[in-house]
Amino acid sequence: MGHSRGWQASHDQERRSSLCYLSAVWYLRAAAFVNFLAAVWVTFGNDIRRHNDDEFFTPYLLTAGFFSGSVSVFLAVTMRRRKRAAWILNLVLAGLILALSALAMGLPVYRQHAQNWFSMFVTAFFVAALIGGRREFHAKGDRSNPKLAASVAVGGFLACSLLAAALVTVTNTDPDAGRSDFLERWHYGALRMFSLAYDDIPFGDISTPNWANVLINVMSTILVLLVLYAAFRSRRAIDAMTPEDLRGLRALLERHGERDSLGYFALRCDKSVIWSPSGKAAITYRVVSGVSLASGDPIGDPEAWPRAIDRWLAQAREYGWAPAVIGASEEGGTVYARHGLNALELGDEAIVDLSEFTLEGRAMRNVRQAYNRIERAGYSVWIRRHKDIPTQEMADLIRLVDEWRDSESERGFSMALGRLGDPQDGQCVMVLCHDGKRPRGLLSFVPWGDDGLSLDLMRRDRDSENGLFEFMVLKLIQQAGELGMRQLSLNFAMFRSVFERGSRLGAGPVLRLWRSLLSFFSRWWQIESLYRANAKYRPIWEPRYLLFEKSADLLRITVASARAEGFLEPPGLPKWLNRRRIGDADPKR
Secondary structure (H helix, E strand, O other), rough: OOOHHHHHHHHHHHHHHHHHHHHHHHHHHHHHHHHHHHHHHHHHHHHHHOOOOOOOOOOOOOOOOHHHHHHHEEEEHHOOOOHHHHHHHHHHHHHHHHHHHHOOOOOHHHHHHHHHHHHHHHHHHHHHHHHOHHHOOEOOOOOOOHHHHHHHHHHHHHHHHHHHHHHHHHOOOOOOHHHHHHHHHHHHHHHHHHHHOOOOOOOOOOOOOOHHHHHHHHHHHHHHHHHHHHHHHOOOOOOOHHHHHHHHHHHHHHHHHHHHHHHHHHHOOOEEEEEOOOOEEEEEEEEEEEEEEOOOEEEOOHHHHHHHHHHHHHHHHHHOEEEEEEEOOHHHHHHHHHOOOOEEEEEEEEEEEOOOOOOOHHHHHHHHHHHHHHHHHOEEEEEHHHHHHEEEEEEEEHHHHHHHHHOOOOOOOOOOOOOOOOOOOOEEEEEEEOOOOOOOEEEEEEOOOOEEEEEEEEEOOOOOOHHHHHHHHHHHOHHHHHHOOOOOEEEEEOOHHHHHHOOOOOOOOOHHHHHHHHHHHHHHHHHHHHHHHHHOOOOEEEEEEEEEEEEHHHHHHHHHHHHHHHHOOOOOOOOHHHOOOOOOOOOOO
């Protein structure tokens, strides 16, 4: 009975703490909404500003403007991510406002207004919610954040105030503009950074247009948001993958590598690894935009997967990361789902069963024609393990790969190794196509257990014949027996089922619209062309899933996945605010 009462009390305490956490977050969201509303609704905004003068005051973070609204939104986001530093900042500032309000209410001039009582009550409610939900705010930030935030604040203020002084000098419309010195113009610009309402301070020789004042104020808003970002940014990763980790992962792949065609890609240099307590399973991940992004299934013994997942999720919660898995198989996705993650089908992986593959039949006519055309043109194919390629020839191939690449950076994360020519990848298979004079295309495959290969890299000379990839794949299939291979994993086809079912007779309007949208975006991201390129081999389609904890994090996870795969670069952030990724210095990548 005592144990039952203790459990019930602990459960009730957790519920109260969670309720306080949600109340604090929603208070900040409500403050942001009111601030933005007051910024665009002029009469409403003027009413609030009037209550900030003389004997009136408003609740915490409510000053009727875009600046306060932006700060409220940022704090709401960081509080929702349970950042401890954000909790401390809000508690200190809101507590200070509450204390000053309580002292002011001791004076009759403030006590007589009902609005002041309401303001103090709302601020007290927020402080109480912060104190009651203190256990929920446990996410740690980067240790360098305070120092970086201070540097951004000092350096940014100096830079912005000098820019503001220059803008004041250029836009000053006062007839006696020449009488003001630089210090006065700097003082004027610095004040405009904080508020647009400093009309009572005399600047007789300075008069600037309203748009210039607004621009200066917007500049200060951006600076404050940069300071907050620097103060509350998530820690990128705990530890880089060590040589010992790599040896352990390779040992797991030797024993269990046949379970997942994406297993070998866990050896990327830009990933970190977390192990199960027994060391029989591991999850490799990379932290991007505050998302702990794992790929494929856990490595190792499936019986040890749950403990590795528990550790990975606990680490994500400790640092305020959103956990997500990209490219999990149905088996791996099922285990992740048992730990509270939601599943969303991303697309299908094309797997060719070499024992059943045939070029016969009408469905393979286009592939046969492409193969015969390339063969008549005099092309030939060499198939070798990476370890059998001379060092100088491998260096030449790496140079060609860089020349043939159609983007500035190497793409791939979940289904690409991100390097070529590493001596430790000697079991990888290279398929090299020549036209009799020089190489014109290549495919590189990583091991998939003892009898499978998974496509890692495909490149071709832009001036080569169409059908080159089909020719190389078919040559590999013909010689697969010599390599002891029985299955090939080719490209991943995102949203394959939409293209397949959307083109059928009787497809509904929603499905047809979805297919049309994907076809439109395929002009840039090759979504449909990858599906078509794989479908011609009549493969077995194996579904792959995206796993996530909260639907509210889907946009954040999508952006993080696009960044990790190389399709999106973070715009607008200074390079010195972007931390260097593990593996960025590897010249082979």
